[in-house]
Amino acid sequence: MKRALITGITGQDGMYLSELLLAKGYEVYGLIRGQNNPKFEMIEREIPGVRLLTGDLTDLSSLLRALTASQPHEVYNLGAISFVAYSWENAHTTTDVTGKGVLNMLEAVRLHRNADGSDIRFYQASSSEMFGKVQEVPQRETTLLWPRSPYGVAKVFGHYMTINYRESYGMHASSGVLFNHESPRRGPEFVTRKISMAVARISLGLQDDLQLGNLDAKRDWGFAGDYVEAMWLMLQQDQADDYVISTGEMHSIREFLDIAFKRVGIDDWAPLVSQNPAFFRPAEVESLVGDSTKAHETLGWKPKVGFTELVEMMVDHDLAREQRRASRG
Numbered sequence: 361m362k363r364a365l366i367t368g369i370t371g372q373d374g375m376y377l378s379e380l381l382l383a384k385g386y387e388v389y390g391l392i393r394g395q396n397n398p399k400f401e402m403i404e405r406e407i408p409g410v411r412l413l414t415g416d417l418t419d420l421s422s423l424l425r426a427l428t429a430s431q432p433h434e435v436y437n438l439g440a441i442s443f444v445a446y447s448w449e450n451a452h453t454t455t456d457v458t459g460k461g462v463l464n465m466l467e468a469v470r471l472h473r474n475a476d477g478s479d480i481r482f483y484q485a486s487s488s489e490m491f492g493k494v495q496e497v498p499q500r501e502t503t504l505l506w507p508r509s510p511y512g513v514a515k516v517f518g519h520y521m522t523i524n525y526r527e528s529y530g531m532h533a534s535s536g537v538l539f540n541h542e543s544p545r546r547g548p549e550f551v552t553r554k555i556s557m558a559v560a561r562i563s564l565g566l567q568d569d570l571q572l573g574n575l576d577a578k579r580d581w582g583f584a585g586d587y588v589e590a591m592w593l594m595l596q597q598d599q600a601d602d603y604v605i606s607t608g609e610m611h612s613i614r615e616f617l618d619i620a621f622k623r624v625g626i627d628d629w630a631p632l633v634s635q636n637p638a639f640f641r642p643a644e645v646e647s648l649v650g651d652s653t654k655a656h657e658t659l660g661w662k663p664k665v666g667f668t669e670l671v672e673m674m675v676d677h678d679l680a681r682e683q684r685r686a687s688r689g
Contacts, residue, residue, distance in 0.1 A: 606650025
């Protein structure tokens with residue numbers, strides 16, 4: 361039986377990945393920060409097959425203990441402070457966790473030796489935010505990185521550190537440069553989930569309007585459940601490498617709003633949505649779209665869920681959730 365350790369297991373990617381690995385017969389361990397973490401019970405309830413360990417990406421000794429306890433064949437480093445807007449307010453913490461945390465995890469994997477002598481394969485969750493001020497359209501593995509946020513800068517550090525450990529120590533260490541991927545499990549602070557939740561509440565008369573930042577920002581949006589399969593495929597390859605994971609399609613926030621409101625029968629959302637300067641980024645990333653040819657050809661991976669289906673899935677989920685809440689009084 362293969363064993364895997366996942367950091368960031370409480371996020372959408374960690375949850376979908378753990379479900380995927382459990383279905384494949386893995387023994388899955390999840391690293392969770394703090395023994396009183398309120399998400400501990402949520403993971404135990406929603407994904408009961410996962411074995412949870414406490415640890416912190418800023419504490420190397422705790423990572424070594426987690427590796428000793430799990431004896432993993434694969435480590436998926438998904439843990440990060442991933443909300444981009446937060447990274448400007450807390451650049452130092454973002455750097456410690458999202459950047460230096462990768463170094464700590466790589467070093468722990470390098471130092472650890474599984475009791476059965478098996479090697480550990482390492483996956484790093486890189487991000488399309490590393491491209492920032494895009495130098496080429498679409499963006500691919502060879503595109504120059506030009507991050508435009510503390511989060512993006514921290515991800516670049518982790519990305520190159522993963523490459524460095526692969527080249528310096530011969531580690532099977534791969535990075536997935538994942539473009540925006542969403543799901544009903546996305547945190548409410550992210551714009552896509554903020555929209556789907558607001559649309560559901562507005563349609564039920566529970567909310568009057570929605571305030572957003574830049575409506576013209578364009579992203580390459582896919583479904584998180586599809587993208588975790590690409591993570592797994594990377595670690596099944598004989599040679600470690602880096603891959604852009606994306607849909608190859610770019611859509612604006614306005615398009616997202618069109619589909620979301622239409623799903624609840626509202627054709628004209630303009631009176632319901634306003635732009636608030638507080639939600640604009642200090643340095644905006646205007647447009648991101650990826651070229652995943654390498655992943656298609658080498659991994660045999662392609663996304664299954666389209667943009668419209670993704671938006672409707674999120675709205676349907678939040679509509680059902682609000683209706684359940686209303687029925688409980």
